[in-house]
Amino acid sequence: MAEPTFKKISVIGLGYIGLPTAAMFASRKIEVVGVDVNQHAVDTINRGEVHIVEPDLDLVVRAVVNEGYLRATTVPEPAEAFLIAVPTPFKGDHHEPDLKYIEAAALAVAPVLKKGDLIILESTSPVGATEAMARWMAEARPDLSFPQAAGEAADIRVAHCPERVLPGKVMQELITNDRVIGGMTEKCSEAAARLYRNFVTGECVVASGPRVAEMAKLTENSFRDVNIAFANELSIICDKLDMDVWELISLANRHPRVNILQPGPGVGGHCIAVDPWFIVSSAPEEAQLIRTAREVNDAKPQWVIDKVHAAIGAHLSANPDKTAKDVTLAIYGLAFKPDIDDLRESPALVIAREISQSHSGSIHIIEPNIEVLPECLMNATLSFEAGAQADVHIMLVDHSPFKASSEPNGEIVDLRGVWR
Known part of the structure; x- marks a missing residue:
């Protein structure tokens, strides 16, 4: 019955x-x-x-x-x-x-x-x-x-x-x-x-059994993490070799058995940025590739921060009458992925926080999916529409409204290929 x-x-x-x-x-x-x-x-x-x-x-x-x-x-x-x-x-x-x-x-x-x-x-x-x-x-x-x-x-x-x-x-x-x-x-x-x-x-x-079910979820997200790490590492290599990583990936993906993911400022969310470490904690000596991928993705935000500082320096070099306090930054996106409000484990939030602590000038955060900035960004200004007037524009999350925006004037640090 x-x-x-x-x-x-x-x-x-x-x-x-x-x-x-x-x-x-x-x-x-x-x-x-x-x-x-x-x-x-x-x-x-x-x-x-x-x-x-x-x-x-x-x-x-x-x-x-x-x-x-x-x-x-x-x-x-x-x-x-x-x-x-x-x-x-x-x-x-x-x-x-x-x-x-x-x-x-x-x-x-x-x-x-x-x-x-x-x-x-x-x-x-x-x-x-x-x-x-x-x-x-x-x-x-x-x-x-x-x-x-x-x-x-x-x-x-x-x-x-x-x-x-x-x-x-x-x-x-x-x-x-x-x-x-x-x-x-x-x-x-x-x-x-x-x-x-x-x-x-x-x-x-x-x-x-439950252990296999637990491991299945961790494996799914670790697979994604390893593939994103490959794309993120490619973006760093292409930057050093003065290449467009999005063009490179587009060409490579024309191979019938190649499907490289898109690079970004890191990896966020409560799953992909976290779950691989659960596997590493269970088998620390064996999970070498999974650990390395995590380290590559965890290191990407600092690489982005260095690029932002370089962009600020380039603007100051072109405008010797200015100081860092006179440089206005526009940061596009805080969520860990497009078109949501979820900031958990977001590399964009990490980057914005570090920049806000080190930059003495004005900072505009353009994030249409939240109503209040986190406390760590209280010295920044929240905006809801793309196109803020700024000297340096930092694209971290390709929310839908940003994709329709034209390339702004000023120095650009584009981690999503929106303004290629």
Whole structure:
């Protein structure tokens, strides 16, 4: 006999992944309770509004809140399935994964667990994080059995299912992308697949266990990171050899089996800039190429900063009556990719911050997707449209409005090939 469908789901963490996921389940007329420690986020969602920028998300959230299928709170409550989608940052500056938010979420959920519940870790995690989460819950609830001890007979089912979506297209890709599911047992995987099939039209692919599912997500982003590092290194080489890297890549990509990515100011976002280090932390002696790619991409912002200082110097050389304080800079874009508001791990933000700390003149930040500058840029001015009057123009993120802009007057540092 088929198992019953899920009637109540709880999503822990209402950020860039958790809120769209909660809204998607709620749009299928399932009761969803979102949990977040951020009271502002909770209050905003309960008004039918959103605290992040993602196309179509606001429309779905407004509808499901008004229809009573989604509400938010700061305290977990009983449900049949719990999806944990909290951050996994580093410990300090050592690129060592910090599972404190996953542990805090697990311990917050543990008191409301009951026999038959399903726990899914969606957070991108180092290998072994799902098993660690299960251990923390088992220690907090010795009255319940968990898969690591009871196998298929466990009271609680545990699985890992990482998100695999592109910011800016989350609402579409949550539905159409395949999901990789790694349950701690076969029944755990079956339960997780049944849950996601409420809205996923892609295939729910079952891995042999949570470790493989964890590694699959890390591998996907490391593959991207290595390829971006190749493009970024090419851009540095081409600059030294006085070549146009975008022309070079365009020509090379005419080969039927070559598809070089586009260079930029570095690599940002909470996935590609972070996940490869999780592999390195698990196998530091073996992950040599992955580590090198990370180092190449992490070093690119400083190369850009040096190019900006050189451009300022060139302007001063051409205008000997000026000092650095008289030089106005325009920085185009702060987000980690075009047409979103997400500044997490953004190399553009790193570059803007360092320049703002070293440059004594005026700085205009042109970023149409945010309303307030981060505190680290309080000495700069936020603008929303391209074309600021400046002596040095620094293109870091090719937002759509920038692509339509004509090449400005002055020194140009173009990291995206917009003004070629």
